Amino acid sequence: MEPALKLRTLLAATALAAFATAAQADVIAERKDIMDGVGNATRTGTQMVRGQAPFDLEQARNVLATYVNAAQVMPSLFPPGTETGGETSAAPSIWENKADFEQKFEAWGAEVSAVSGSVQDLESFTASFGTATGSCRDCHEEYRVRTN
Amino acid sequence: MRRAIVLLAVLVILAGAGFWALTIPALTRSGAIAMPAGEADLANGEVLFNAGGCASCHAVPDQDDRLNLAGGLALSSPYGTFHVPNISPHADGIGGWSLDDFIRAMREGVSPEGLHYYPSFPYTSYQRMSAADLRDLFAFINGLQPVAGVGRRHELAFPYNLRRGIGLWKLVYLDGEEFTPDPTRSESWNRGAYLVEGPGHCAECHSARNFAGAIVPEYRYAGGPNPEGGRGFVPNITPHETGIGDWVEADVAELLMSGFTPDFDSVGGTMAAVVRNTERLPQPDIEAMAEYVMSLPPRERSPR
Numbered sequence: 001m002e003p004a005l006k007l008r009t010l011l012a013a014t015a016l017a018a019f020a021t022a023a024q025a026d027v028i029a030e031r032k033d034i035m036d037g038v039g040n041a042t043r044t045g046t047q048m049v050r051g052q053a054p055f056d057l058e059q060a061r062n063v064l065a066t067y068v069n070a071a072q073v074m075p076s077l078f079p080p081g082t083e084t085g086g087e088t089s090a091a092p093s094i095w096e097n098k099a100d101f102e103q104k105f106e107a108w109g110a111e112v113s114a115v116s117g118s119v120q121d122l123e124s125f126t127a128s129f130g131t132a133t134g135s136c137r138d139c140h141e142e143y144r145v146r147t148n
Numbered sequence: 149m150r151r152a153i154v155l156l157a158v159l160v161i162l163a164g165a166g167f168w169a170l171t172i173p174a175l176t177r178s179g180a181i182a183m184p185a186g187e188a189d190l191a192n193g194e195v196l197f198n199a200g201g202c203a204s205c206h207a208v209p210d211q212d213d214r215l216n217l218a219g220g221l222a223l224s225s226p227y228g229t230f231h232v233p234n235i236s237p238h239a240d241g242i243g244g245w246s247l248d249d250f251i252r253a254m255r256e257g258v259s260p261e262g263l264h265y266y267p268s269f270p271y272t273s274y275q276r277m278s279a280a281d282l283r284d285l286f287a288f289i290n291g292l293q294p295v296a297g298v299g300r301r302h303e304l305a306f307p308y309n310l311r312r313g314i315g316l317w318k319l320v321y322l323d324g325e326e327f328t329p330d331p332t333r334s335e336s337w338n339r340g341a342y343l344v345e346g347p348g349h350c351a352e353c354h355s356a357r358n359f360a361g362a363i364v365p366e367y368r369y370a371g372g373p374n375p376e377g378g379r380g381f382v383p384n385i386t387p388h389e390t391g392i393g394d395w396v397e398a399d400v401a402e403l404l405m406s407g408f409t410p411d412f413d414s415v416g417g418t419m420a421a422v423v424r425n426t427e428r429l430p431q432p433d434i435e436a437m438a439e440y441v442m443s444l445p446p447r448e449r450s451p452r
Binding site for chain 2: 039040046084089091133141145
């Protein structure tokens, strides 16, 4: 191999590695953003359910839509190479039980979709919201780890 | 040379004899236990069962009945793997135990046969419990279903597999003190202190430990590495900026009731199992625990 070509290969490899690292960081940031969104939606929902905020049908539907969207997008955001870095709180067990992890998101998404249609008022939202948030803890127990 | 060998042999024998003498389970055994008067209160026993988180370790893993206490959970640690024993009221568990046996297990960390328990069973906290509460808890557990099954033996590395050595550990780290209320504080604060320090054994995970596996006083409640290993870190729960300094009592109570932090993050890891217990506690007890936690001395988060 000519020296110039060697250098070019090296540069390309470095660029690729840098790109991959950046992409991994993006993926970690993206999944954190989505879970932050889920947390914010849960705040909105809880405040309405508890009468700490007035009930708003559009907001209520948005809360559940946020969950459905998260359930759809999240499973693709844990590619190999994103086990660590970016202050991730993803547990190593995600990559050990990938099928179960993805299945849990799928089941959650289906469950939330199923109870979303019936939301008309505070009473129906309270029931749907309870179902939708019932599995947060079970999933975090296995797949989320605190690091600070 | 010969003399040196003899001297060495004598020293080894003396050291062995000293170890033997210092680790006699009877050494950490108190005299007669003052037995509580009166009938057991099962409802109070249930509160203590939930506050104590008994089910989190002793319920059979991967099934839904948290009152099936046949054990079997494997707890990993820096010393090896502990296999949680059966505490159901079956002959393989604590069936046939006397109240005296139970109180000594919870306070002194000794089995009815006189063997030391490893402090992975948090008797360092349970020792603070009152005899009446232990009676009630014992009665509650005795009323649950008896389940057969003797668990696996612990798999520990040398020298931690020498159970006798725990005797030395207890001499240094087990004070044998029952909880004493602080008369300058409110009744609810004292109730919270009792629940958090005693049955709740919160400090056992939320503190950093020393080389001997004992809680470092300066890091008590200031968080620490996950005692079960991995890269997790158990959070600082003192009201310091590196802990829960921006929380109020209602936030702590909310977490213990629903598992949600003020950011509406749902707690994960082993805290999820803790909340499965605390969510069953009476509201005033939850609020008392929150009051006590927010009154802890603020401490900077333990180093990693």
